[in-house]
Amino acid sequence: MNARQAAGRTNLDIRTVSIDTNVNLYAEGSVLIRSGNTHVLCTASVEESVPGWMKGTGKGWITAEYSMLPRATHTRGKRDREKISGRTQEIQRLIGRALRSMVKLESLGERSILVDCDVLQADGGTRTASITGACVAVGIALKRLEREKKLAVPLAEIWLDTVAAVSVGIAAGEPVVDLDYSEDSTCDVDMNFVITGKGLFVEVQGTAERGAFSKTDLDRMTAAAQVAVEKLKKIQLRAMEQ
Numbered sequence: 001m002n003a004r005q006a007a008g009r010t011n012l013d014i015r016t017v018s019i020d021t022n023v024n025l026y027a028e029g030s031v032l033i034r035s036g037n038t039h040v041l042c043t044a045s046v047e048e049s050v051p052g053w054m055k056g057t058g059k060g061w062i063t064a065e066y067s068m069l070p071r072a073t074h075t076r077g078k079r080d081r082e083k084i085s086g087r088t089q090e091i092q093r094l095i096g097r098a099l100r101s102m103v104k105l106e107s108l109g110e111r112s113i114l115v116d117c118d119v120l121q122a123d124g125g126t127r128t129a130s131i132t133g134a135c136v137a138v139g140i141a142l143k144r145l146e147r148e149k150k151l152a153v154p155l156a157e158i159w160l161d162t163v164a165a166v167s168v169g170i171a172a173g174e175p176v177v178d179l180d181y182s183e184d185s186t187c188d189v190d191m192n193f194v195i196t197g198k199g200l201f202v203e204v205q206g207t208a209e210r211g212a213f214s215k216t217d218l219d220r221m222t223a224a225a226q227v228a229v230e231k232l233k234k235i236q237l238r239a240m241e242q
Contacts, residue, residue: 019239029141033133037123060108128165162197193225
């Protein structure tokens, strides 16, 4: 019996997800998201400035950094001290793009939201959990700016939507949602979907690990991802209501 079966999950069930809010005393927004055995601390810090190339535009900016603690995995990894890896850069850019899709930067004002996603424990899906948790952290930070009357326009004109992400694979010819490490390392196809609360796609990443996949497979994985993200959205909204 594998971990999915032991947990009573079908191929289309996401892992048990919890989002604890305001877990950092100092950050304007913070969450600890647990997706099965993958745990990520996400903080959103507000700075009243923007990168030099954006000064004078009136627009805000959201960017992200991602890291994995040395013993987040089965063996200790090295810290990125001088040069971050290509994988880390890819994930940081993905998180940033996802978060910018949910905010109207033109209405944010010339301020930045700096998001840090630190993986405390990894069991597959660290980038997708980071996006899902970071969305909530940014939402909390924006609500704080509203409470402190720092926004020039209503929050509803800035915070346009939620965004979440999930992995979907093909194993034994069937779609499998929210892959843990063992599933991710053995599936035939591995995809990541980043989808807004309104059902719009921000990013779709797909790789045939052991064999090419058909348009029918792609459609089945897409449908499974849409259902999963709708579940994640409900968890996000409940967390933000706290």
